[in-house]
Amino acid sequence: MxxxxxxxxxxxxxxxxxxxxxxxxxxxxxxxxxxxxxxxxxxxxxxxxxxxxxxxxxxxxxxxxxxxxxxxxxxxxxxxFLLYEPIPELREHVLRMTHVEMPEYESIDVNNISSEANAIHVLTLSGILDDFLGDGPSAATFNGRMGTGVFDFRVNTVRGAAREIHVENAQCEIDGGFENARSVVIMEAKNVVHSDFHVRQLYYPYRLWRTRVKKPIRLVFSVYSNMIYRLFEYRFADPEDYSSIELVQAKNYSLQDTRISLRELREVRERTAIRTDDDMDATSVPFIQANSMERIISLLENLYGNPMTPGQIAELMDFDPRQSDYYYNAGRYLGLFEKKNADGQVLVGLTGLGEKVFRMNYKPRQLKLVELMLEHRIFAEFFDAGAETGRYPDKKVIGQRMRELHVCNEGQIARRASSVERWLEWIFNLTRL
Missing domain, CATH: 1.10.10 (Arc Repressor Mutant, subunit A)
Known part of the structure; x- marks a missing residue:
């Protein structure tokens, strides 16, 4: 062995x-x-x-x-077992998000919230959590690892049958526990963007605390990335059914100025020179195959001052190794990520440009990312069309232009056209057309 x-x-x-x-x-x-x-x-x-x-x-x-x-x-x-719950995509326009002013604390830098613990501190000190819950002031009262106690539950399966599970003093970990006049709150916090989450992270703590307190329990899942908080409240329609999870409400909050106009995007386009090395035969950088700009930004935030091996990135972001390569190459395409040899191992870190982008406030950061996209002809052309008509093309049209520009092999076009479409969607969602 x-x-x-x-x-x-x-x-x-x-x-x-x-x-x-x-x-x-x-x-x-x-x-x-x-x-x-x-x-x-x-x-x-x-x-x-x-x-x-x-x-x-x-x-x-x-x-x-x-x-x-x-x-x-x-x-x-x-x-x-069917154990995961999809996280709704960020579709709300940033201008419709609730803007929160953070009180001044010398020991808190809202431009560098680098851990889940720091994200929870800001979430509570800013009043975001109290606004979301609407139950009055909440006090942090518990967190950490603890035993679950003994309980039984049902969980749905791929085959369609519900299975009975008996749990006896398993371990669970709670990122944040709070209490207010009306409820006890259990929070799971993330500072990495994922497409779904493991329901166990809420369900096991819920079953534990349901036996300890008389007040109703409210379950909050928080995602902090790119200076935006996304809060989701869940409940279990049947406390003994793991699969009965339901979304109660969701709300997004911004800590900084998020107002970006179409005029500002056009100004970025006007001052941006288009690269001449996008042809796949003229560059060693693969064309993009990473749909989520939010996850690229999340990786940027986590790499700041913290170079990682590809395996560590895969573990942090819940990527498989192939996805890790896709997202590294997407950041490389924008000039943000690079690989270096250190002590005999390959580490992924930020370029000088990547570090500069990280240190920017929300608005200049987004505009800089747009500029880095528009350096590439395919994004510049489709931005021009979208800014003029209010629409960007479908994947068939995108794929044809990719073919003409010779940005990747024929067999890669269909999958990578989807990434172009999602990046264009991200650009135009920064403002209202």
């Missing part, structure tokens, strides 16, 4: 699936129980059993539609 430290999570799960009848048992009986010691033979359980978004699931589990939940401190239950 290879040393467990040398195996990736995917390789370790492939080995476990070959050694134990996991897939067959789930197919016949619905669940398979596996111990932490069994997992530890190949890799540490903490690196093998906690994926905060579905993007991070090892391919060995994803292709078999398998996942797992902790049912004690030393064991897990595996099955074809």
């Amino acid at each position: 290879e040393k467990k430290t040398a195996l990736s999570a995917n390789e370790a799960w492939k080995a476990l699936l070959e050694r134990y009848p996991i897939e067959e048992t789930v197919r016949k009986q619905g669940v398979y129980r596996i111990t932490a010691d069994q997992i530890r033979e190949y890799r540490e359980p903490r690196l093998m059993a906690k994926w905060d978004s579905s993007d991070a699931l090892p391919e060995a589990l994803r292709k078999r539609k398998l996942n797992l939940l902790p049912d004690s401190r030393t064991s897990y239950v595996m099955g074809d």
